[in-house]
Structures are given as C-alpha cells and as structure tokens.
Amino acid sequence: MKLHNFNSGPSILPQSVLEEASRAILNFNETGLSILEIGHRTPWFQEVLQEAKDSVIQLMQLDDSYEVLFLHGGATTQFMQVPMNLLDEGETAAYCDNGIWGKKAAKEATHFGKVMVVSDSSDRKHTYIPKDFTVPTDAKYLHITSNNTVEGTQWHRFPDVGVPLVADMSSDIFSRPVDFSRFSLIYAGAQKNMGAAGVNLVVVKKEILGRIQRKIPTIMDYQKHIEAGSLMNTPPVFAVYVSMLTLRWILAEGGLAEMEKRSLEKASLLYNTIDSLPVFHAPVVPEDRSWMNAVFFLTNPELESPFLDLCKNEGMIGVKGYRTIGGVRVSMYNALPFESVALFCDLMKDFASRNS
Numbered sequence: 001m002k003l004h005n006f007n008s009g010p011s012i013l014p015q016s017v018l019e020e021a022s023r024a025i026l027n028f029n030e031t032g033l034s035i036l037e038i039g040h041r042t043p044w045f046q047e048v049l050q051e052a053k054d055s056v057i058q059l060m061q062l063d064d065s066y067e068v069l070f071l072h073g074g075a076t077t078q079f080m081q082v083p084m085n086l087l088d089e090g091e092t093a094a095y096c097d098n099g100i101w102g103k104k105a106a107k108e109a110t111h112f113g114k115v116m117v118v119s120d121s122s123d124r125k126h127t128y129i130p131k132d133f134t135v136p137t138d139a140k141y142l143h144i145t146s147n148n149t150v151e152g153t154q155w156h157r158f159p160d161v162g163v164p165l166v167a168d169m170s171s172d173i174f175s176r177p178v179d180f181s182r183f184s185l186i187y188a189g190a191q192k193n194m195g196a197a198g199v200n201l202v203v204v205k206k207e208i209l210g211r212i213q214r215k216i217p218t219i220m221d222y223q224k225h226i227e228a229g230s231l232m233n234t235p236p237v238f239a240v241y242v243s244m245l246t247l248r249w250i251l252a253e254g255g256l257a258e259m260e261k262r263s264l265e266k267a268s269l270l271y272n273t274i275d276s277l278p279v280f281h282a283p284v285v286p287e288d289r290s291w292m293n294a295v296f297f298l299t300n301p302e303l304e305s306p307f308l309d310l311c312k313n314e315g316m317i318g319v320k321g322y323r324t325i326g327g328v329r330v331s332m333y334n335a336l337p338f339e340s341v342a343l344f345c346d347l348m349k350d351f352a353s354r355n356s
C-alpha cells in the first residue's frame with residue numbers, strides 16, 4: 001500500500017533528497033567514502049556547508065548584515081540559547097504565548113532575565129493569534145512562533161513592534177516568501193520542513209550580538225560560532241548535508257513562491273473539505289489557520305477513533321492530534337504532494353457520508 005506521510009516532525013522529505021542522501025551514505029560524491037566517514041574540515045564538507053548557507057541567503061534574500069549558522073540541537077536548544085545571547089539579567093524580553101512551543105520558549109528565557117508575556121491566547125485554547133498587544137519599548141526583543149505546530153495557527157502578517165523581532169520558524173521555514181529583513185533572529189529545527197533532526201538553522205543580524213555583560217559558554221556563543229564559520233567543533237555533518245539537499249530541491253522547484261503556491265493549494269482543499277462536512281470541525285479562526293498543520297476534531301468525539309483507524313488502514317500516517325490536544329492533525333510540509341491531501345479529503349468525504 002502506498003503511504004501518505006502527514007507526520008508533524010520528523011516529517012516527509014522529498015524522495016529525490018532521500019535517494020541522494022542514501023547514495024551518499026555509501027559513496028559521497030564518488031569519493032569512495034561515506035558522508036558519515038569524512039572529516040568536517042575537508043573541502044568536501046566545506047562545500048556542503050557553503051552551499052547550504054548560500055541557499056539560505058538566496059531563499060531568504062539576506063544582505064550581509066546577517067549570518068547563517070548551522071548549530072547542534074533542536075529548536076528547544078534555541079529556547080535557551082537565544083536569551084543567553086541576547087538578554088541580560090534585569091532586562092526584559094517580550095514573548096507571545098500562542099501555544100505549547102512559545103510557552104516553553106518563554107519559560108527558558110526566565111533563567112536569563114525578565115520575561116513579559118505580551119500576548120496569550122490560552123483564553124480560547126490557542127485557536128487564534130491576538131494581534132492587538134503592545135510591547136514595552138525597553139524590551140530587548142519580541143519572541144514569536146511563526147507557526148504553532150501543535151495548535152495549528154500561523155502568523156500570516158508579522159507584527160510591527162519597534163523592538164527586535166525573534167522568531168521560532170521551525171515548522172514553516174521555507175514554506176513561503178517572508179520579508180526576512182524584518183527579523184533580528186530566526187531559528188528553526190531542521191526536522192519539520194528542512195531536513196533531518198539534529199541541526200538548527202540560526203539566522204542572526206550581527207548588530208544584535210555583543211550587547212550583554214554575561215559570559216557565555218563558548219559552544220553557546222553565537223559570535224564565536226560566526227567566527228568559526230559553524231565549524232567550532234564537529235557539526236552534525238549528515239543533518240547539515242540533508243538540509244543542503246532539501247534547500248537545493250526547494251530552489252530547483254521554484255523557490256519560496258512556488259512552495260507557498262503549493263501550500264495554499266493543499267491547505268485550501270483541506271480546510272474547504274473540513275468546513276463542508278458537518279462531522280468535522282476546525283476550531284482555529286480562518287484568518288489564523290496554519291497552512292502547514294491543520295488541526296480539527298470530530299463533531300461527535302465518539303467518531304474520533306473510528307476515523308483514525310480508517311486513516312491508519314488507508315495508509316494515512318501521522319494524523320493523530322498532539323497528545324495533549326487530541327483530535328486530528330494533518331501536516332502538509334513542502335515535500336507532501338498535493339495528491340496525498342486530495343486522497344485524504346476523499347477519505348474524509350467517504351467517512352462523512354457513512355457517518356451522518
């Protein structure tokens with residue numbers, strides 16, 4: 001049976017990327033060595049790293065006031081590393097709590113300075129993104145989560161707040177053109193839309209660094225990573241390689257405008273289908289719905305497990321909602337073909353016709 005991979009992360013990657021990566025495990029670029037066996041300071045890996053960085057710069061249209069880093073860990077590491085580098089004790093950082101990841105990010109920042117939660121959507125179970133909040137002018141930065149992977153909301157227009165903007169873009173990075181120059185720092189764990197787990201992309205505007213008194217452990221210091229060109233120590237070589245291949249694929253497919261077009265086609269079909277079938281309902285307000293992760297429920301909760309069983313039997317993988325939220329979550333990252341969403345929608349219609 002053909003499987004359709006709607007996993008929320010780690011998640012689907014382009015087939016061509018998987019094929020190239022598996023060839024490289026045995027014989028990287030006809031070197032006779034595996035990508036797992038080559039030194040990270042060899043010209044071979046330097047080329048991989050350079051192409052990955054150049055692709056990020058090209059896709060995001062960054063000027064040279066920015067640096068692109070590939071660092072160990074997951075986005076969770078950045079929850080700590082961002083405030084460690086940007087926020088001094090006694091200073092305040094503003095955070096938007098629009099879901100589980102933003103809340104965790106805010107909590108980690110309390111280890112380093114004061115945290116002010118300027119926006120909190122928990123009053124309506126994070127089914128919307130509040131836009132009318134203010135940020136104190138002395139806040140060091142405002143942290144947002146561009147796409148709330150678990151709750152299924154997404155910023156479709158970014159706030160203009162007069163303080164540096166920091167974004168966790170883990171689950172919608174490279175899914176659409178954005179004016180990236182509005183951000184002072186962007187980070188993303190690779191395993192949702194960019195590659196294999198184990199590496200973080202960090203894009204940082206150089207001018208926001210070096211403004212705190214704290215002594216930062218070397219491995220946590222963005223400035224030191226910039227000086228070392230992401231080669232302070234052994235980077236996650238294979239994960240960087242898979243990201244490079246995925247970035248190459250995005251560029252070859254037509255870049256971020258094309259990714260956005262495809263995402264919109266997939267998301268529109270899915271949300272229209274949900275909205276047209278009374279057995280399902282999507283709680284997120286239409287203007288804030290995520291094009292990456294659609295969260296919805298069975299109107300009759302007793303139908304949830306039969307529906308999930310049907311999905312499983314039909315090869316629809318990874319559609320069970322997040323453990324604390326329940327319901328259904330369909331992730332539609334860049335590599336997911338339109339056809340998978342179309343077949344999923346057919347299944348929903350079929351289920352609805354037999355259960356209404």
Ligand SMILES: *Cc1c(COP(=O)(O)O)cnc(C)c1O
Nearest residue numbers: 074075076101149168170171189
């Ligand atoms: C998955 C996710 C995280 C956590 O990523 P890890 O790599 O597991 O640390 C953080 N933020 C967002 C928006 C996510 O989707």
